[in-house]
Amino acid sequence: MNAHAPRSPAVRTTCPYCGVGCGVLARPDGRGGATIVGDPEHPANFGRLCSKGAALGETLALDGRLLHPMMRSSDGTLARVTWDIALDAVAHGFERTIGRYGPDAVAFYLSGQLLTEDYYVANKLMKGFIGSANVDSNSRLCMASAVAGHRRAFGADIVPGVYADIDQADLIVLVGSNAAWCHPVLFQRMLANKHARGAKLVVIDPRRTATAEESDLFLPIAPGADGALFCALLVHLADRQALDRSYVDAHTVGLDEALARSRDIAPDLEAAARATGLGTADIAQFFDLFRTSPRVVTCFSQGVNQSAQGTDKVNAIINCHLATGRIGKPGAGPFSLTGQPNAMGGREVGGLANQLAAHMGFSDGEVERVGRFWKAPRMARAEGLKAVQMFEAIAAGRIKALWVMATNPAASLPNAGAMRDALKALDLFVVSETTCSNDTVRAGPHVLLPAAAWGEKEGTVTNSERRISRQRAFLPPPGEARPDWWIMAEVARRMGHATAFAYRSAADVFREHAQLSAFENSGARSLDLSGLAAISDDEFATLDPVQWPLCHGAAPRDFRFFAAGGFFTADRKARLIAPDKPALAAATCEEFPLRLNTGRIRDQWHTMTRTGTSPRLAEHLPEPFVEVHPADAASNGLRDGAFATVSTRHGTCILKVVVSAGQRRGSLFAPIHWSDETASSARIGDLVAPATDPISGQPEAKATPATIAPVEFALGGFALTRRPIRLPSGTWWSRVAVAGGVGYVLASDDAAGAWREVARALFGDAALAEYVDEPRHFYRAAAFAGGRFHGCVFVGPRGAAPRWHALKPLFAGDLVDEQQRRVLLSGRRFDEIPDCGPTVCACFGVGLATIRAAVAARRATSAEELGELLRAGTNCGSCLPELRKIVEERVAVSGSNGSLLSPVSVRSLSSGGAELVIGRRFTPTR
Numbered sequence: 001m002n003a004h005a006p007r008s009p010a011v012r013t014t015c016p017y018c019g020v021g022c023g024v025l026a027r028p029d030g031r032g033g034a035t036i037v038g039d040p041e042h043p044a045n046f047g048r049l050c051s052k053g054a055a056l057g058e059t060l061a062l063d064g065r066l067l068h069p070m071m072r073s074s075d076g077t078l079a080r081v082t083w084d085i086a087l088d089a090v091a092h093g094f095e096r097t098i099g100r101y102g103p104d105a106v107a108f109y110l111s112g113q114l115l116t117e118d119y120y121v122a123n124k125l126m127k128g129f130i131g132s133a134n135v136d137s138n139s140r141l142c143m144a145s146a147v148a149g150h151r152r153a154f155g156a157d158i159v160p161g162v163y164a165d166i167d168q169a170d171l172i173v174l175v176g177s178n179a180a181w182c183h184p185v186l187f188q189r190m191l192a193n194k195h196a197r198g199a200k201l202v203v204i205d206p207r208r209t210a211t212a213e214e215s216d217l218f219l220p221i222a223p224g225a226d227g228a229l230f231c232a233l234l235v236h237l238a239d240r241q242a243l244d245r246s247y248v249d250a251h252t253v254g255l256d257e258a259l260a261r262s263r264d265i266a267p268d269l270e271a272a273a274r275a276t277g278l279g280t281a282d283i284a285q286f287f288d289l290f291r292t293s294p295r296v297v298t299c300f301s302q303g304v305n306q307s308a309q310g311t312d313k314v315n316a317i318i319n320c321h322l323a324t325g326r327i328g329k330p331g332a333g334p335f336s337l338t339g340q341p342n343a344m345g346g347r348e349v350g351g352l353a354n355q356l357a358a359h360m361g362f363s364d365g366e367v368e369r370v371g372r373f374w375k376a377p378r379m380a381r382a383e384g385l386k387a388v389q390m391f392e393a394i395a396a397g398r399i400k401a402l403w404v405m406a407t408n409p410a411a412s413l414p415n416a417g418a419m420r421d422a423l424k425a426l427d428l429f430v431v432s433e434t435t436c437s438n439d440t441v442r443a444g445p446h447v448l449l450p451a452a453a454w455g456e457k458e459g460t461v462t463n464s465e466r467r468i469s470r471q472r473a474f475l476p477p478p479g480e481a482r483p484d485w486w487i488m489a490e491v492a493r494r495m496g497h498a499t500a501f502a503y504r505s506a507a508d509v510f511r512e513h514a515q516l517s518a519f520e521n522s523g524a525r526s527l528d529l530s531g532l533a534a535i536s537d538d539e540f541a542t543l544d545p546v547q548w549p550l551c552h553g554a555a556p557r558d559f560r561f562f563a564a565g566g567f568f569t570a571d572r573k574a575r576l577i578a579p580d581k582p583a584l585a586a587a588t589c590e591e592f593p594l595r596l597n598t599g600r601i602r603d604q605w606h607t608m609t610r611t612g613t614s615p616r617l618a619e620h621l622p623e624p625f626v627e628v629h630p631a632d633a634a635s636n637g638l639r640d641g642a643f644a645t646v647s648t649r650h651g652t653c654i655l656k657v658v659v660s661a662g663q664r665r666g667s668l669f670a671p672i673h674w675s676d677e678t679a680s681s682a683r684i685g686d687l688v689a690p691a692t693d694p695i696s697g698q699p700e701a702k703a704t705p706a707t708i709a710p711v712e713f714a715l716g717g718f719a720l721t722r723r724p725i726r727l728p729s730g731t732w733w734s735r736v737a738v739a740g741g742v743g744y745v746l747a748s749d750d751a752a753g754a755w756r757e758v759a760r761a762l763f764g765d766a767a768l769a770e771y772v773d774e775p776r777h778f779y780r781a782a783a784f785a786g787g788r789f790h791g792c793v794f795v796g797p798r799g800a801a802p803r804w805h806a807l808k809p810l811f812a813g814d815l816v817d818e819q820q821r822r823v824l825l826s827g828r829r830f831d832e833i834p835d836c837g838p839t840v841c842a843c844f845g846v847g848l849a850t851i852r853a854a855v856a857a858r859r860a861t862s863a864e865e866l867g868e869l870l871r872a873g874t875n876c877g878s879c880l881p882e883l884r885k886i887v888e889e890r891v892a893v894s895g896s897n898g899s900l901l902s903p904v905s906v907r908s909l910s911s912g913g914a915e916l917v918i919g920r921r922f923t924p925t926r
Ligand code: SF4
Pocket: 015, 016, 017, 018, 019, 020, 021, 022, 045, 048, 049, 050, 051, 052, 053, 054, 182, 183, 184, 185, 186
């Protein structure tokens, strides 16, 4: 590009990952990419981005993009078709199915990644014009229990507080939330409050997570026991006369029943300790902190929601806030941290099967009102099927046509193997996607529709504090990709509803959504966007982030609900809910004696279709793993760094073993991100039981009975290639993006010599340099083409398997010189090339070895000094807990002459001799 050419202006948009909803400034580079920085004026992040947001610029390439509509022909192959043909096929296919089997034989499965406008059009088409409520979303897997808990307590799905509460609280309680990794920018606000104002941080989680490492009090609770703990807290507050009787009397009902049931469940500290596995002293300390801190925010997330009793757990938390009047006031309230970027927007339009639209349900009056507004001919009159039920209905043959948009249910649903098999039975299976290959696309859709991706489309998202922000296009959609709302509107027109779906733009859709929220809304409905109902196209184009309610123009800054009551129930009072006795959906047994917990890691998102394209993000944890407590590892014959099969009643995966004292004994933890696209055997959805909460329908993804057993591979190693490759069957592999191509970590039982054929097949005509030592089980091959290091395969015996950190910089470079070739070919350990180790700080690419070296040389004695020396941890801060742990680890070792480890550490032996393995949770693959 001409260095003197005017730079493109930065476009204000919003991060597409988590529910924090950070503002982003994207400046296109004119070559299809863009530079990304945080938006200093966005009130969610004030310029900060976490490692995922900061790496967005690396995820804009078009490799693997679905660029054209495709249809499956009778011989099973997919072929490109025109939009007209594809849209006709979808519209007429749905019409045929509805005509033959009725409207409940069709379903849409949506995504919290969709924009509000996409959600609105899908919801309107299904619930107003097809006449079914079978429209659900992957948000069901994320926060459905929070929605149900809000509706039971408040009469509406409302997050009462705002992010400013996190700055103003004196006590922040995090329940089932690894916010340090899953909501990093918000977690930095919590730490800022802790350091600046002395706010206390209590973390309640079965695992000692990165979040727990920063806590003042960590409560390693037994799986499924959160509800019992908050029942005990309610009892404690009542017995200490710490309830706000005037608030309770004026604004709530149900305290006596909730308290009586809570007393049944956990009448005192001892009972609470038995139910939760916690010590009475720790519980007492938490209860005292809560009782004596008027400004308490309780943040909860998937650890609470993903439970067969998730709704009761949410209500047990809300009960404590209602009973003490700690709600809707600065620094006080229950706070659902939403997982996805637009789960909130989806909830606003009604994009779940148990909502109608705009915070209305299925009462006759609401159905009639929405029908009148939409001029809809065929309104759904009852709730539809929630995600797991929906896929079970597909398996049972009751649903015949399915349209999946922007999500990957073949990998992410519980019991994913069975769900995937069910898809084969569909008469019509439509997928709207940005990628041409993921597990759902592999499941054989009849029609594939290319959707515009983040950065290519216009619309809005709503974050966890009810703030609506614009997503704006800064790149043209590639090929024939189109926005999801456009695709659905085109199908609706072809189904005979041209007038009702005559949208010209996302602004058109948004206006209608805002108008529906205000339609016949006399204040009985919380979602009121009437202030935006007449927004012009120009105003939509420049819309600043706004928080609802927006009844009359902009809401007051940081609007909170319920400080003075005003709940959205018939009597305007909140409901304290009497929860059921806590219990997990399935008991452990001799065959499955452990509990499998699942969750996210710091630098990946969902099934990696976007984050998996970033080499920087892949550096942190490149392999699928299972965390195991040292005692469970010992009793099951597992070694840190070796492999294990993890099995449940539903499936089996093979994962790298990470022995971690931060893991709870009797529990396993495995991340959710890998799929058949990115690993040989790591699709965790296959393992998760489909047991769901009876109210919210959310699956219990945190406590599936499981078993684990060691697996041995003779060889380990890696491959670096310019394009994805197929490895020999029986190879265990994990694929990540690396600069210049893709990298595979692999393990195999094949003899070293057998890899010679693999390398030759892989690299074809490229000049191949090889090193073979069959007796010692080493094989190395490096391929060169045009002076370029084209790729390599390195394998070695278990325990001395080669590592790739030193080679990746050579692979990323354009050319290799003679000396580098000699090093590559020498068969030595590449001592000449500095190995920085796996990346800890993704923002500045600082590796573990570099950090350890700085600490060992005492050039840095704190995370802050590491920041000054190496810049590590000075941008998003996501790695600060890891940096602190590395410093602590060094202090623990040097302070004891290296012979005494901290109580939570373990020691493992590697080929290089004794190597310290951090015993909490931060070094899974090192
Ligand atoms: S915290 Fe990170 S992932 Fe979440 S919205 Fe902000 S930048 Fe995106």
